[in-house]
Amino acid sequence: MSAYAIFQDESRCISCRSCQVQCKINKGLSVGPKPNQIIEVGPVDRNGRPKANFVFLSCFHCADPWCVPACPNKAIQKRDIDGVIFINQNRCAGCKSCIMACPWSAPQWDGQKGKAVKCDLCLERIDAGLKPACVTACPTNALTFGPADNVPETKRIRFAREVVSGQDMH
Amino acid sequence: MEDKGCKVKKTKRHVMIFLTGGKYCSVCRRSFNEICDLLDLISEGKAYPGTLEAIREQAGRVLNMCQCGAGKEVAAKVIDYLTQYKKDFQVHIDNHVCADAECAKLVQAPCQAACPAGISIPNYIALVGMGRYTEALELIREDVPLPGSLGRICEHPCEKACRRAAVDKAISICALKRLAYDKCFANPAVPAASAKKLYSEKIAVVGGGPAGLAAAYFMARRGYEVTIFEAMPEPGGMLAYGIPSYRLPRKVLRDEIDRIRAMGVEIKVNTPINGENGIRELRQQGYASIFLGPGAWKGAIPLENPQGLKGVMDGITFLSTVNLKLNGIDNRVNATDQRDCDLPEVADLTGKKVIVVGGGNVAIDAVRVALRLGAREARIVYRRTREEMPALKEEIEDAEKEQVIFDFLTSPVKVWGENGRVTHLECLRNELSEPDSSGRRKPVPVENSNYKIDADLIVFATGQQPDLSFLAGTEQVQTDRNRIVVNPETMETTMPGVFAGGDAVTGPASAIKAMAAGKKAAAAMHAYLRGQEPSAGINYPVKRESIPPVHISAAQRSNTSQIDLHHLYQIEKKDTFEEIMLAVSEEAAQNEANRCLRCDLCIACGQCVDVCREQIGANALELGYVGNRDTGTNPQTDFHRPDDKCIGCGTCSVNCPTGAITLEDTGGYREMRMCGALMSRLPMVTCKNCGKPYATAKHIDFINEQTSVQEICPECARYAWSQNVFGQRIL
Numbered sequence: 001m002s003a004y005a006i007f008q009d010e011s012r013c014i015s016c017r018s019c020q021v022q023c024k025i026n027k028g029l030s031v032g033p034k035p036n037q038i039i040e041v042g043p044v045d046r047n048g049r050p051k052a053n054f055v056f057l058s059c060f061h062c063a064d065p066w067c068v069p070a071c072p073n074k075a076i077q078k079r080d081i082d083g084v085i086f087i088n089q090n091r092c093a094g095c096k097s098c099i100m101a102c103p104w105s106a107p108q109w110d111g112q113k114g115k116a117v118k119c120d121l122c123l124e125r126i127d128a129g130l131k132p133a134c135v136t137a138c139p140t141n142a143l144t145f146g147p148a149d150n151v152p153e154t155k156r157i158r159f160a161r162e163v164v165s166g167q168d169m170h
Numbered sequence: 171m172e173d174k175g176c177k178v179k180k181t182k183r184h185v186m187i188f189l190t191g192g193k194y195c196s197v198c199r200r201s202f203n204e205i206c207d208l209l210d211l212i213s214e215g216k217a218y219p220g221t222l223e224a225i226r227e228q229a230g231r232v233l234n235m236c237q238c239g240a241g242k243e244v245a246a247k248v249i250d251y252l253t254q255y256k257k258d259f260q261v262h263i264d265n266h267v268c269a270d271a272e273c274a275k276l277v278q279a280p281c282q283a284a285c286p287a288g289i290s291i292p293n294y295i296a297l298v299g300m301g302r303y304t305e306a307l308e309l310i311r312e313d314v315p316l317p318g319s320l321g322r323i324c325e326h327p328c329e330k331a332c333r334r335a336a337v338d339k340a341i342s343i344c345a346l347k348r349l350a351y352d353k354c355f356a357n358p359a360v361p362a363a364s365a366k367k368l369y370s371e372k373i374a375v376v377g378g379g380p381a382g383l384a385a386a387y388f389m390a391r392r393g394y395e396v397t398i399f400e401a402m403p404e405p406g407g408m409l410a411y412g413i414p415s416y417r418l419p420r421k422v423l424r425d426e427i428d429r430i431r432a433m434g435v436e437i438k439v440n441t442p443i444n445g446e447n448g449i450r451e452l453r454q455q456g457y458a459s460i461f462l463g464p465g466a467w468k469g470a471i472p473l474e475n476p477q478g479l480k481g482v483m484d485g486i487t488f489l490s491t492v493n494l495k496l497n498g499i500d501n502r503v504n505a506t507d508q509r510d511c512d513l514p515e516v517a518d519l520t521g522k523k524v525i526v527v528g529g530g531n532v533a534i535d536a537v538r539v540a541l542r543l544g545a546r547e548a549r550i551v552y553r554r555t556r557e558e559m560p561a562l563k564e565e566i567e568d569a570e571k572e573q574v575i576f577d578f579l580t581s582p583v584k585v586w587g588e589n590g591r592v593t594h595l596e597c598l599r600n601e602l603s604e605p606d607s608s609g610r611r612k613p614v615p616v617e618n619s620n621y622k623i624d625a626d627l628i629v630f631a632t633g634q635q636p637d638l639s640f641l642a643g644t645e646q647v648q649t650d651r652n653r654i655v656v657n658p659e660t661m662e663t664t665m666p667g668v669f670a671g672g673d674a675v676t677g678p679a680s681a682i683k684a685m686a687a688g689k690k691a692a693a694a695m696h697a698y699l700r701g702q703e704p705s706a707g708i709n710y711p712v713k714r715e716s717i718p719p720v721h722i723s724a725a726q727r728s729n730t731s732q733i734d735l736h737h738l739y740q741i742e743k744k745d746t747f748e749e750i751m752l753a754v755s756e757e758a759a760q761n762e763a764n765r766c767l768r769c770d771l772c773i774a775c776g777q778c779v780d781v782c783r784e785q786i787g788a789n790a791l792e793l794g795y796v797g798n799r800d801t802g803t804n805p806q807t808d809f810h811r812p813d814d815k816c817i818g819c820g821t822c823s824v825n826c827p828t829g830a831i832t833l834e835d836t837g838g839y840r841e842m843r844m845c846g847a848l849m850s851r852l853p854m855v856t857c858k859n860c861g862k863p864y865a866t867a868k869h870i871d872f873i874n875e876q877t878s879v880q881e882i883c884p885e886c887a888r889y890a891w892s893q894n895v896f897g898q899r900i901l
Contacts, residue, residue, distance in 0.1 A: 039892045055892050069876040073785040093785035094824035097873045100865050103880045105887035114824035 001085035002061035004121055005136060005148040009158055012142035015040060015054040020038035022137030023058075025123075027117060033108035035059070035119040036134055056143065058119035058134075063084050065158075067118075070101035078122075086120030089113075121145075176272035178262055181248060182209040188244045198241035201228040204362050205248060212259065213273035215713070217265035222252060222259055253459050257706035264707035266714075271773075274827030278713055279769035281343060284331035286686035287314045287709020291328055291343055292770040296717040296847055298346045299763020303353035303755065309714070314685050315387035316380065316426045318355060321348025322418050322751070324564055325531075325680045333774070334767055341766050342733040352753045354426060365433040368393025371699050374457035375399065376443045376640075379407020380681045381463035381672025383430060383690025385695070389461075390433045392696050396458070398435060401442035404497065407465050408673075409681060411490035412532065414539050416743070417751045420497055444640035449668065459667045462647070462654060463688060465587035466673035468635040473585050481592035482585055483629030485532040492493045492539055492740035496747060515573045520544035523624050527551045527558040528583050534566060536629045537574050537712055542745055549575035549623070551582060553613045572744050579613060583620065585628060594622045615691060636674040645748055653677060659692035669695055716771050719846025722764050727847035729765060732758040766846035771830035778822035778831055788872075790815035790850075791822060793819070816842060816850035818866030840866050857883035859890060 015038050023036050024027075036058035043050035060084070065085055068077050075091035076098050087098075087107065092115040098107040099116055106117040123130040126145075130136070135145040144154055185202050188194070194202070205228050211217045225248065232245035252259065261267055268276035280290040289310055297306035310317040325346050332340035373389045375382045378400035386396040404410050407422050431437060443452065452460055472767025501862020524540040526533050529552040540548045550569070552559060555578045559566060561602050570576070579600040587593050598620055599612035638654065641647050646665035648655040654663055654670040661669045673679060690708050697704035738752040754762070782791045818840045823831040834841045835854060840863075842849045854863035855870055864883035882890055 037888060039888060041892050042595065055895075057888055057892070066877045068880075070873045070879075072787050072872075091785070093781045093820040093821045095786050095819040096865075097867075097869070099884045100870065101873050101877050101879050102884070103882075104891050105884040105885055109884075 002079075002121070003147060004061075004082060004083070004084065004145065005151055006056070006058065006121070006132060007146075007151050007154050008056035009142045009144070009154070010053060010055070011158065011162075012139055012140045013038070013054040013056065015052075016139060018137040018139055019056065019134035019143060022133045023119070026122060029110055029117060030112040032100045032112075033110045033117050033139075035106075035108055035117055046068065057104065059085060060104065061121070066101040066103070067098035067107055070097040072097060076107070076118075082124060084121050084126075085118070086123055087116055087118055087162035089115055089117075092116055174270075175506070176268050176270040177251065177258040178209055178212050178268070178658065179272050181251045181255075182206060182213075183295070183532045184247055185244060186211070188241065189481075190239075193238065194241055194325050195236060197235045198232055198238060198244075202233045202241065202244070204228050209365040212262050213268070214271075214275050215262075217263045218265065221263060222256075226252060227545050259705045262712050264705050265710045265712045267707075267710045267712070269710065274773060274775065276713060277773040277828075278711060280331040280333055281328035281629035282711050282713070282770070284327045285711065286327070286680075287689060288315045288686070289328075290714045290770075292715055292766060293717045294350065294598045294766050295341065295343065295346055295763050295766045296719060296768070298350050298758050299766075300485075301760070303350045306350040307354050310350065312714075313684070313689065315384050315430060316681075316685070317347055318351030318422045318426050318683060320685075321345070321351050321417055322422070322749075323409070323413055324682050326469035327682075334765060335768055337728075339731045342731065342735075342754070342762055345733055345735075346736075346759055346762060349753050349756070349759050351422075353756075355422070358373070362431070364694045365390045366393055367395060367434065371395075371458035372397065372456055372488075373459050373461070373695065374452045374455075375461045375463065376448075376452075377401075377463035377465055377672070377674075378405030378427075378437055379463055379672060379684060380409060381674075381688040382407070382461060382467070383427065384685040385461040385463065385669070385671065385692045386435045386688075387433070388689050389695060390430070390435050392692070394696075394699075396435045398437045399441045399443050399452075400437060400439045403439050403494075405437050405439060407463075407684075410497075412486060412535070414489065414493070414535050414542075415496065415747045416538070416542070417535070419749045425539070425604070436892070442640070449644045449665070459669065459699055460672040461688070461691055461695065462663070462668065462674065464636060464638070464640065464674045466636040466678045466683075467636040469630065470633050470634055470635060471630045473582060473630075475585055477587065477590070478601070479585060479587035479592045481587070481625075481627045483627075484634075485526070485528065485536045485629050486634055488536050489532065491537060492543070498699070507529045511705040518543060519627065521546045522626040522720035523547045523549075524627045524629065525549055525551055525623060525625040526629045526631055527595075528633075529554065529561060531561045531565060532634070533629075533631035534569050534574075536563045536631050538569055538572060540627070540629070541572055542747055545627075547575065548573075549577055551577045551580045551595070551597060551623070553579065553581040555579060555602065557609075567736075568739060568750070571739065571741065577623070581613065581615060582628075582630075586622065586760075592625055592628055594624045595628055596620055596622050602678060627697060634673070635676075636771060639676065659688060659706075659709065660694035660697075662694060667698060669698075710732075713770070716768075719768055719771065719843075720764070721843065721846055721848070723848050726761075726764045727767075729761055731765060732761045745821055752861045755829055763846075770828070772829055773828060773830075775827060777825050777827060781821050781825045786817075786819060786821050788815055788817050790817070808838050811824045816852065817868040817872045818842060818850065818852040818854075819869050819872070835863060838863055855881075857881070857886055859883070 017038055019036055020034055025037045039055045039057055040052055041055055044053035061084055068078055073091050073093050076087045094114040099109060107116040131145045135143045180785050182588040189202055205225050208221050208225050212221060215756055217497045227246045229245040232241045236242050261269055266276055267278055271277045280291050282288055294306040294309045295578045307317055316455055321344055326344040328343045329340040334341050371394055373394050373396045375386045382398055386398050389396045405427050409423055409647040471484050475482050485550045519540055522545050524545045526537040533550055537548045537550050565692040581598045581600055582595055583598050584596040585592060599616045601616055603614045605611050635652050638649050648664040654674050656675050657668050661671050663670050669691040672684035693708040694704040733754050740750055743750050779791045783789045820833040830845050832843045838854055839855050840852050852866040854865050855865055855867050859882040870879050
């Protein structure tokens with residue numbers, strides 16, 4: 001795990017995909033690669049009403065990643081300070097080995113540049129003290145970014161909201 | 171030093187440095203990003219004529235509206251570059267050629283770069299290989315008017331530049347061009363079409379040789395009304411009167427010239443332009459622009475002939491006389507023409523001894539013609555050795571086959587004769603000197619080595635000069651040392667609106683060079699008549715869109731040539747004036763086309779080799795077939811190695827800047843091809859989830875050496891995860 005995490009409050013997500021768009025703008029990507037993605041699951045029956053789940057999925061920044069050893073050119077690395085896994089675009093040759101190795105297809109193929117891209121939690125932005133692009137773009141504040149230890153706190157806040165409103169958000 | 175390298179790339183670097191600096195306002199960001207995109211279009215050859223204006227407009231926006239102040243300087247620099255390097259930008263946009271070979275997609279193939287007329291050689295070779303002869307011919311006619319004639323007599327500088335020569339033998343480009351014409355000539359699939367008339371101006375072309383025909387052809391294609399004024403009874407210039415018909419059959423030349431006529435070009439034969447008012451009169455007759463292509467028709471006889479002995483003539487007089495006689499045109503304009511002398515004797519040389527002095531193609535033509543006219547003995551006297559002969563090697567070999575005697579290292583000194591006729595030629599022996607500073611070995615006469623060779627006819631094929639007497643009354647057209655002076659950029663003479671090209675400008679050269687001059691002059695004429703500046707692009711070939719290569723096996727690519735000129739030479743025709751060379755067979759032509767390395771696609775930049783070796787570590791590729799001939803080692807043709815080492819990851823195709831390497835998944839196999847030739851064919855693994863093949867087994871094994879790989883394709887991976895987590899059908 002990396003020291004940071006992006007946590008998605010599914011009850012707030014409206015599947016507007018602003019996070020996807022902002023991510024691509026920030027990375028200057030064309031059509032095709034989606035370093036983060038909203039996956040729609042459902043709809044399922046919730047208390048007699050249909051309910052769709054919108055799952056935000058980017059990279060888990062695994063503690064023991066498979067993509068990093070798969071790269072023959074050491075373009076994809078894990079940072080020592082916070083465990084963020086990123087692709088050095090100058091080293092990437094475009095062999096797609098990382099894409100094959102990742103069980104969640106976090107590295108995505110950018111056909112225009114002929115390189116792999118993946119979520120790196122917007123390294124330059126977090127190093128400059130900003131939030132990742134997707135988090136800033138979320139209009140409903142469904143995404144929160146912070147140290148991974150804060151995630152339980154975020155979950156508690158949501159549970160409290162559920163109690164107050166009397167709704168089962170899930 | 172400032173001006174080295176590609177100017178488009180240079181401009182882009184300048185803008186990129188500013189953009190990566192990251193201190194700019196929104197106007198600068200938008201405009202400079204737009205400028206970068208436009209510059210990319212130019213370097214990829216996708217630009218449209220207005221691209222430069224669009225860049226100027228964007229730079230102008232920055233100058234007017236920039237709020238940060240930092241961008242103004244860069245924008246001014248961009249505009250400055252556009253003005254300063256206008257020519258380079260023009261060549262990129264108009265010709266899709268990067269003269270500095272920095273824009274990968276715009277690098278010319280060596281053969282096309284070597285061709286004076288810049289024919290799109292790799293493309294027409296590919297078309298001939300596919301059997302699409304009509305299209306191939308159309309493509310060649312984009313750049314030259316007489317493909318059938320060139321396919322027979324061209325000196326093919328393209329074959330000297332061919333990279334395949336480093337492997338085994340250059341592609342027989344010229345033979346393939348001839349085949350394309352012959353196939354269409356047998357059944358004219360495309361009738362000669364008349365060109366649309368778009369402009370009212372009339373063009374006069376003086377001289378109907380290769381240069382004049384090319385100028386007329388390209389002006390007619392542009393939509394002008396063209397009239398050719400030809401002094402001789404038949405158009406074609408040296409192709410008709412210099413080149414014998416066993417090399418270039420008259421019906422081929424006449425057919426091609428008829429095609430030009432069919433376009434609407436009027437050819438007035440027996441109409442020399444001369445005297446005081448030649449060019450001025452043409453002007454008065456309403457010709458808006460004039461092209462001069464008079465050629466080089468004056469032979470030179472280097473030795474004195476004080477007694478006026480008969481039987482001494484220059485090469486071009488000899489050849490043109492014979493051609494006139496043989497081709498049944500005997501309505502010459504001028505009865506006192508010099509060509510009259512010796513005509514009866516020249517037409518029949520039975521039992522005579524003929525000496526031809528010289529070592530060029532004219533000499534070889536003359537000596538082979540003499541044999542065909544029945545000469546008992548035909549010999550070539552040349553002052554250097556066989557290696558230094560400027561004539562085409564094939565021609566020299568053919569002459570040897572026909573029992574021409576060669577006297578090398580021999581210089582003529584004096585013509586001897588009695589009763590007004592030549593009897594023999596006195597010669598000197600030479601020996602080659604030590605190489606001088608330029609590395610050339612000059613022939614030095616050996617003292618007292620004089621000897622005599624019997625001869626009834628001596629032909630001096632030792633150089634030709636343009637006959638520029640027709641310009642006597644027109645001082646505005648400057649001449650210098652018996653050449654018409656032109657502006658090399660535009661082929662315009664010192665008289666506005668009068669252009670010139672061909673042998674009269676360059677001195678005796680080749681047909682293809684003359685056609686190239688005519689083509690260039692036509693482009694400049696068009697610009698002159700439309701009141702524009704001629705584009706810098708007229709000095710460069712046009713790189714056309716590459717024909718997708720045929721899929722062939724590596725073995726087919728590495729085949730040796732099946733075209734052997736010795737097999738095409740018909741010894742039984744050596745005494746006739748019928749065409750002596752056969753066309754190549756379709757099968758051999760296809761084999762030849764498969765041998766072509768397609769240098770219009772693969773520019774041998776080596777990026778694929780780099781990534782495969784340095785970055786992936788598979789080390790499957792090696793550009794072994796672009797060898798160095800100087801080292802004398804036979805370069806390894808490395809077509810079989812990819813098969814063992816290639817893991818089918820496709821990195822080479824991703825990094826290929828021109829798209830020469832392709833990756834294709836068909837029928838459960840992944841095929842990697844280099845310019846159509848199969849490099850490797852590897853079995854693929856299918857996704858457990860959706861059943862689609864997604865990677866090669868070798869690639870998966872390669873990754874598994876380091877880590878373990880899932881068994882589903884990347885597309886399915888995320889969805890599979892959410893299915894595991896939520897247990898849901900996925901939208």
